[in-house]
Amino acid sequence: MEYNYRFLWVGETVGHYLERAVWCITTGVYVITTKDKKGRMNGMGAAWVNRVSEEPPMVVITVWENNYTYELIQDADYFVVNILMEGQQDIARHFGRQSGRDVDKFKDIDYKVTEHGIPYLPQALAFIECEIIFRKKFGDHMMLVGKVIREEVLHEGIPLVYKHEDYFNEERV
Template identity: 35%
Template sequence: MDEQAKKTALRGITYGLYVIGTKVGDDVNAFTGNWVTQTSFTPPLVAIGVKKGTASCDGIRESGVFSVNVLETGQKDLAFQFFKPVSRVGNKFGDVEFYTATTGSPILKDALSWFECRVTDTVDRGDHVLFVGEVVDAGVHRTGDPLTLRELGLFYGG
């Protein structure tokens, strides 16, 4: 296989940029992720990819729930805040406010929109775990265009 061709082809997959949260025991956790896709309309199913060996992956396995916060174009700084571990103090991750709803997973007040899922299936392969979840709640804070990796000049794949 031509490695450069493979990398170029895989980088052609388009990605949004999201803050994915979960409930970890009595605590909450969140990270920036981009492997998110809807897999079914009825029931409404969404799949996310989460890196193995992380607190978030372990938290989703343990709790069986996650939230996806859809970021708005221009929210690069918000996305970058969750590239590294962040500490929770009350209802904030640093200066980012959140609240909880149906699953107890964090929902960012500044996100464009959000949805929460209960895990229905898990696929454990390679260096990530694929969690499929049924959407159990959702909300819209405002209308706008979602943030994408392309906007940031970042690439994933290869």
């Protein structure tokens, strides 16, 4: 059987191999930030972000039920999608590989806050601030739809791309 990439055998289609096909999906790399009504802030690394509507502009995110952000975003009205760019893998790891329950992720990182008090990363390629208009739990994730209330491109650059535990720049995609 022919081996494709480092984890997928060509022709595997059923059983636990289904997950391997899902690993082939590429996504952007994002940091979702929020603040609950008690003032607790957190950010998490995310790959599951997408547009839902162009008019009015809306995006959808999903948050894993074991994330600290999941706890906070249930009592939040807004979130921000920070879009990372090439060379910002360290930021993705900072927000994605440690829990906000254990460490203040904003302690040693440059951030600003929106008019609604939601932190955003000025070093990111862009950010999108959303008002939460819909929440629903699917399996082990909460899906949230946010109506875009502010968006800003902060820098020129190329968005960072992710595929199952690996980051890619434009030349590798």
